[in-house]
Amino acid sequence: MIFGEIGGYHRFVSRPYSPDVNDRISDHLADLVAALPDGRVLTDPDVVDSYARDRTFVAPGKALAVILARSRDDVVTTLRWASAQRVPVVPRGAGTGLAGGATSVDGCLVLSLAGMTRIRELSPDDEIAVVEPGVITADLDRAAREHGLMYAPDPSSHEISTIGGNLATNAGGLRCVKYGVTRDSALGLEVVLADGRVLDTGRRTMKGVTGYDLTGLFVGSEGTLGVITAATVRLHRVPGQVATVAAEFTSLRDAASAVSAIIAAGCRPSLLELMDRTTLEAIDSWKNIGLEPATRAMLIAQAEGPAQEIAALCSAASFVAEASTSEEAAELIGVRRLAYDAKERLGQCLVEDVCVPRSALPDMISAIEDAASRHGVTIATVAHAGDGNLHPVFIFERGLAEPPAEVWAAADEVFRTALDLGGTLTGEHGVGVLKRRWLGLEIGPVATEIHQGIKQVFDPLNILNPGKAI
Amino acid sequence: MIFGEIGGYHRFVSRPYSPDVNDRISDHLADLVAALPDGRVLTDPDVVDSYARDRTFVAPGKALAVILARSRDDVVTTLRWASAQRVPVVPRGAGTGLAGGATSVDGCLVLSLAGMTRIRELSPDDEIAVVEPGVITADLDRAAREHGLMYAPDPSSHEISTIGGNLATNAGGLRCVKYGVTRDSALGLEVVLADGRVLDTGRRTMKGVTGYDLTGLFVGSEGTLGVITAATVRLHRVPGQVATVAAEFTSLRDAASAVSAIIAAGCRPSLLELMDRTTLEAIDSWKNIGLEPATRAMLIAQAEGPAQEIAALCSAASFVAEASTSEEAAELIGVRRLAYDAKERLGQCLVEDVCVPRSALPDMISAIEDAASRHGVTIATVAHAGDGNLHPVFIFERGLAEPPAEVWAAADEVFRTALDLGGTLTGEHGVGVLKRRWLGLEIGPVATEIHQGIKQVFDPLNILNPGKAI
Incomplete structure (x- = not known):
């Protein structure tokens, strides 16, 4: 078994630097501090440690410093220095990742993009926004809603995660059953390459086939190919009336069958979420949702069109609740959004x-x-x-x-x-780090070689988030 | 001016082979003929010439032979030979391209995928199909419709173009205003690399973030990175009742303003097409559509929801027709589909x-x-x-x-x-070939270098469609 062969996660963590080398690097760090505006570089060990992890248990390495980037130029300066000094760089948003992708490696700079929070542009006519990576996902959505638009990708962490992190992982969410994942909303990127050069990818138009799809390549590359400093993203019109239904089932398979029935009926849900008994118990013990003893699963669905139509497709359900107001709908969906935190309590x-x-x-x-x-x-x-x-x-x-x-x-x-x-x-x-040991099983040896070739094109010194993703 | 500096298109065509080299290659061609099943290799000069062009006027080079691939193995055999002999390969679908991407280059093998016409799988439950590159786009759509599904991308050439060509160019069409372009429907690919290795990219699931987005990278790469021998594509549920409206305007800008109004109203059209007077005259002189003298533009829109709503948004229109049957709707859209052929008559x-x-x-x-x-x-x-x-x-x-x-x-x-x-x-x-001289203006020097690096990873000998796309 693969997991038996590998052991603890610390083995995955890149440790390219001996203490001697680290001493030399520390001397040069003063140059970086001098090249950046005041207050951009944190070196207090406790503070640096607080930037070392994402939301996983992956054991981090010891970082050299944290860079609090406020602008594209800060990122350029940082990457130029890192390339010259051969220092690894771990880009980081809000640290809400669930795969260890933002975990520090020994001797690295943690490059925090969380301070780049500007929405540079929001064009209702073109249904696009140009945003910096530190913008909180839900904040962009709220800004869009002032114009009858929305930013569709909504990972469960959307109130605390950043657009940059969402782009790095190609985050999904509840609404992607209708609107697609983050990549489907990304039209163009401003990226700083490993050597500090700036690359603009993509476009601000709805379509475009000039050149290779570099935008798609960066999205989901987990900071291994470049550092995204701005993104042009698509916004969507907020749909009109939607129906929200929650259905309880005494069997998980019945709930899964209802999913197929809803899809096959052409309801085109904008949200279709399933929770098992263990999840519901975790939520119930925290927030007391009145969970019935026989309930084994709950399905929450949202779609344009009449609620009765969805309810009727949950024919095996033991109980169906149809939201009749938007507050009730928010409450039903709110149950689902509690799931992750409820489990962490266990x-x-x-x-x-x-x-x-x-x-x-x-x-x-x-x-x-x-x-x-x-x-x-x-x-x-x-x-x-x-x-x-x-x-x-x-x-x-x-x-x-x-x-x-x-x-x-x-x-x-x-x-x-x-x-x-x-x-x-x-x-x-x-x-991230967590799935690397199974990666080869899915992509195979030819794709592995191609991945390494692509990595080499963008980051020949292997300084960008080494030991992650590929 | 750039165009003045370059001259005729023949300058773009890669001519890496001297006559002597071609003689040597011809000797070796017998090995390829022997390695492939009977009837796969065409060398008659007139026949070979008939595969030399796409739908542009781009002057083709002189190809060595045409390979009629019937299977992935045929493609593997061909590319292995081509790599060994350093012979360029120009992959080709139906030759309906509009940018010169499938135009022959001197000394090349034309690799026709038009004979790989199998729909390997069509799964209504998963809303996907696995298709070979020679499948005609509209044929896949028809096959899907037997199950209440559709294949959304519909370039104007959809009755004669192939899925492989659509993937190579990331083709769009009339419906992509709602359903996106070909890339948005491509989930995974089977690709033969320049050296004959087979690479599987992507997935058959709706979402997936394992590894870099190689699927997206191949789509739109115009045969310069590999030869697609199968694609897993998304199908969509056929929408319910749609309204189809055609509106005539006495000013082109009024028609363009109606487009903005329709989008801003949140109608989410599945088709929104504009034709100018010159186009309408070309159609009228061919098919007599009864064009009014004052009409300067026509807008054709299709959306779910009532036709009156769209019609009302065309407030500046001089005439609005609402289709009341699906036959009438097909007739209105049919006018738009005539546009290209009508212009070719001029x-x-x-x-x-x-x-x-x-x-x-x-x-x-x-x-x-x-x-x-x-x-x-x-x-x-x-x-x-x-x-x-x-x-x-x-x-x-x-x-x-x-x-x-x-x-x-x-x-x-x-x-x-x-x-x-x-x-x-x-x-x-x-x-293709046609836009290469302007390419640098759009993507700039950093992206140009990155493109060359990526090309080098996939095709280090530069045998795949040389001189095209990048």
Whole structure:
């Protein structure tokens, strides 16, 4: 088994620098401090440590310093210095990642883009915005809504995550069943390359086929190809009347079947979320949602068109609630948005992210249940069911440095089943550090070589987020 | 002016082979003939010549032979041989391209994928199909419609173009205002690399972020990075009732303003097409559509929801027709689909393809009219107006080897204006040979270098469609 061969996560962390080299680098750091405006460089070890992790348990390396970039020029200056000194750079947004992609590596600069928060432009006529990477996802959405528009991608973390992080991981969310993932909203990028050169990709038009799709290549590349300093993104018109329905089921498979029925009926939901009993219990014990003893799963659906139509397609449901006001709708969806935090109250979480063809959803759910019982681990699953994207959350004892062997054994089984069912290891969280050991299983040796070739084109010194994603 | 510096198109054509080298290659061609199943290699010069062009006037080079691939293995065998012999390969679908991308180069193998016509799979549950590159676009759409689904991308050539060609150019069409371009429908690809290795990219799931977006990179790369031998594509549910409206205007700017009004009202059209007077006259003189003398533009719109709503937004229209049956709707849209063939009856066509932010549509239209009058050339324009994608068609005398200088002068002006307005040189046709001289203006020197680096990763010997796209 692969997981057995590798051991702790610290093995993945790139440690290219000996203490001697680090001493030399520290001397040169003064040059970077001098080249940047005041207050951009943090070196206090405790402060630097507070930038070392994302939302995973991945053990970080020891960073040299944190750079608080406020402008594209800060990023250019930083990367020029890093290239000259061969210092690795770990770009970082809000640190809400779930795959270890923003975890520090030894001797690195942490390059925080969280301070680049300008919405440079918002054009209602062209339905686009030009934003800096530190803009909070939900803030962009709110700014767009002042013009009857919205920014569609809405990862569960949208109130705390940044556009830059969303772009780096190609984040998804609840609405992507209708509006697509972050890549589908990204039209063009301003990127600083590893050597400090600035590259503009893409366009501000709805279509365009000049040159290769570099925009798409950067989105989801987890900071390994360049540092995004601005993005031109698509906005969408806010839909008119939508119906919101929550349905409870006494069987998880029945709920999965209702998903297929809703899709097959052509309802085109803008949200179609599934939660299992373990997830619902976690929410109930926190917020008391009045969970019925027989309920095994809940489906929350939102679509244009009459609520009754969706409700009727949940024929096997034990209970169906139709929201009659937008406040009620927000409340139903709010239950789903509590899921992640509710689970974190139960213990440490390994949040997984497999995606399978929609027809394989019931089989994938069964496989997760089997893996949980076979290995004696707690798995709470939510799914962006309309996309076939499941988040089985493996919950383990607090205080452990990393998940125990049985969690990895169960996770390994879940990943392999997802691939066997024609699925993928990660629908929207990225590979980061956590999924690298399974990466080869999915993409194979030819793609691995091509990835390395592309990395070499953009980052020949391998200073950008080394040891991540590929 | 750039166009003046370059001269005839034959200068763009790669001619890496001296006659001596060609003799040696011809000797080795027998090895390829032997390695492929019977009947795959055509060498009769007249037959080979018939595969030399696309739908442009670009002067082709002299090909060595045509390979009629029937399977992935045929492609593998061909590319292995071509790599070993350093022979350029020009992949080709139906030859309906409008940018010279499939034009033969001297000493090349033309690799026709038109014979790979299998729909390997069509899954209504997962809303995907796996298709070979020679499948005619409209045939896939028809196959999907048997299951209440559709294949959304519909370039005007959809009855004669192939999926492979659509992928190579990232083709658009009338429906992409709602459903996006070909890239938005491509989930995964089977690609044969220049050296004959097979690479599988992407996935068959709705979402997935494992590794870099190689699928997106191949789509629109015009055969310069690999040869696509199968694609997993998304299908969409056929929408319910749609309203179709045609509105005539006595001013082109009024028509463009109606486009903005329709978008701003949130109608979310699935089709929004604009035709100018010159285009309408060409259609009228062929098919007698009863064109009114005062009509300067026609807008054709299709959307879910009531026709009256769209009609009301065309407040400046001199005449509005609402289709009351699907036959009437097909007739209205049929007028638009006649546009290209109607113009070809008037003379030789240079079909252009700029795309601008939607708000710049009126300015772009004015600039095209100005360029036509300033340079004394006939330009007939249709636009996928909802996307800001315009096709100004420059019509010139039949029999000329290439467009006269005044056509290029007007085209140069149109391209530069599109870029000045924040637009792009090509919305959906590709760069091919025709747009290469303006490419640098749009993507700049850093992107040019990155493109060359990527090309080098996939095709280090530069045998795949040399001299095209980048």
